[in-house]
Amino acid sequence: MSSEEALGSALSHWLSFNSWWLLLPFIMLLVVAAFIVAFVLLLYMISPLISPKPLKLNGAHVVVTGGSSGIGKCIAMECYKHGAFITLVARDEHKLVQAKKEVEKCAINDKQVVLCISVDVSKDYNQVESVIKQAQEKLGPVDMLVNCAGTSISGKFEEVEVERFKKMMEVNYLGSVYPTRAVITTMKERRMGRIMFVSSQAGQIGLFGYTAYSPSKFALRGLAEALQMEMKPYNIYVTVAYPPDTDTPGFAEENKTKPLETKLISETAGVCQPEQVAKIVVKDAVQGNFTSSFGPDGYMLSALTCGMSPVTSITEGLQQIVTMGLFRTIALFYLGSFDSIVRRCMIQREHSKAADKRE
Ligand SMILES: NC(=O)C1=CN([C@@H]2O[C@H](COP(=O)(O)OP(=O)(O)OC[C@H]3O[C@@H](n4cnc5c(N)ncnc54)[C@H](OP(=O)(O)O)[C@@H]3O)[C@@H](O)[C@H]2O)C=CC1
Numbered sequence: 001m002s003s004e005e006a007l008g009s010a011l012s013h014w015l016s017f018n019s020w021w022l023l024l025p026f027i028m029l030l031v032v033a034a035f036i037v038a039f040v041l042l043l044y045m046i047s048p049l050i051s052p053k054p055l056k057l058n059g060a061h062v063v064v065t066g067g068s069s070g071i072g073k074c075i076a077m078e079c080y081k082h083g084a085f086i087t088l089v090a091r092d093e094h095k096l097v098q099a100k101k102e103v104e105k106c107a108i109n110d111k112q113v114v115l116c117i118s119v120d121v122s123k124d125y126n127q128v129e130s131v132i133k134q135a136q137e138k139l140g141p142v143d144m145l146v147n148c149a150g151t152s153i154s155g156k157f158e159e160v161e162v163e164r165f166k167k168m169m170e171v172n173y174l175g176s177v178y179p180t181r182a183v184i185t186t187m188k189e190r191r192m193g194r195i196m197f198v199s200s201q202a203g204q205i206g207l208f209g210y211t212a213y214s215p216s217k218f219a220l221r222g223l224a225e226a227l228q229m230e231m232k233p234y235n236i237y238v239t240v241a242y243p244p245d246t247d248t249p250g251f252a253e254e255n256k257t258k259p260l261e262t263k264l265i266s267e268t269a270g271v272c273q274p275e276q277v278a279k280i281v282v283k284d285a286v287q288g289n290f291t292s293s294f295g296p297d298g299y300m301l302s303a304l305t306c307g308m309s310p311v312t313s314i315t316e317g318l319q320q321i322v323t324m325g326l327f328r329t330i331a332l333f334y335l336g337s338f339d340s341i342v343r344r345c346m347i348q349r350e351h352s353k354a355a356d357k358r359e
């Protein structure tokens with residue numbers, strides 16, 4: 001027998017039924033181990049995707065800062081329509097009383113109450129804490145806090161007064177930190193709650209004219225992400241809303257001094273009605289979704305800027321994975337068109353300046 005034949009017969013002997021049979025338990029063990037590893041990995045992957053239980057608005061206590069006007073007022077009305085008890089927080093008492101009347105018209109039962117609190121959310125933390133305490137004594141622990149008090153300033157960077165940068169951070173950012181800080185301990189003790197931050201599409205992209213406003217809205221996203229990671233084990237869910245331009249008294253005020261560039265760029269995403277915005281943000285907060293966006297542009301912006309923000313459903317995660325590259329491609333065209341708006345406005349201005357000089 002040649003050495004090749006000897007090897008062949010040895011191999012065929014080795015691979016005979018008997019020796020396979022001996023290997024079978026090991027193979028089975030391997031397969032089972034592989035299945036266990038795959039299963040654990042899968043569980044690990046989907047664990048952050050498991051959706052929370054929706055909050056029951058009926059009978060819940062909802063505090064809405066900025067609840068006397070615009071988006072905040074509509075959010076209060078939307079929650080009232082679902083049977084919630086409401087605390088409206090804002091500075092101007094007259095506007096608060098007017099808003100209270102409007103919210104009360106949305107009642108669905110005669111037990112519902114609207115409470116008004118006049119306070120500046122951006123100034124003194126102790127004051128904010130004490131009014132929240134009063135509200136909790138009257139209407140019970142806060143189930144949902146909506147941080148909607150805010151204001152905007154637009155203008156060219158060098159033309160915005162320096163103090164305005166500070167004011168934006170105080171009202172839009174600290175004005176959301178203080179009320180949140182005042183309700184969070186009780187929420188943690190009760191192991192339930194919802195916190196909503198009303199940012200803006202200008203909190204997802206920095207736009208011409210919003211050098212003071214955008215950073216204060218970006219800041220909310222950072223706060224929300226960090227807070228959500230801390231609060232998840234306590235069953236508290238954080239939502240950040242990114243509305244486009246919305247038809248409110250605040251928007252009308254902003255338009256009086258808005259640079260043309262800012263107007264033209266913002267028009268891309270259109271103007272929403274506050275009632276529509278309120279419906280969507282309330283639904284997202286109730287479901288515990290981290291991100292709340294509006295319309296096709298809003299959807300694309302949120303998928304594109306998801307970064308390391310938490311996911312709240314398997315579909316949301318999958319959509320982000322699949323659409324990222326496509327949306328970035330679309331975004332490049334948008335950015336190109338924004339740049340061209342800015343360039344054309346500059347040329348136009350220089351032309352009219354030169355014409356003025358000649359006259
Ligand atoms: N309208 C829009 O186009 C968009 C708005 N947003 C954001 O939505 C939020 C609401 O906007 P909108 O409805 O247009 O605004 P409005 O100006 O219509 O309403 C603002 C509300 O916030 C209150 N508020 C303002 N400053 C303070 C303060 N320091 N302390 C307590 N309450 C305060 C106001 O009451 P008072 O003045 O009496 O205190 C009012 O109730 C803002 O944060 C805004 O940035 C986001 C995207 C688009």
Ligand SMILES: CCCCCCCCCCCCCCCC(=O)[C@@H](N)CO
Nearest residue numbers: 152200201202244245266269297300331
């Ligand atoms: C795939 C990529 C899609 C990109 C879409 C880009 C759309 C940009 C529109 C930005 C609008 C900003 C509105 C700010 C509203 C606001 O906060 C103030 N009105 C507050 O008063």
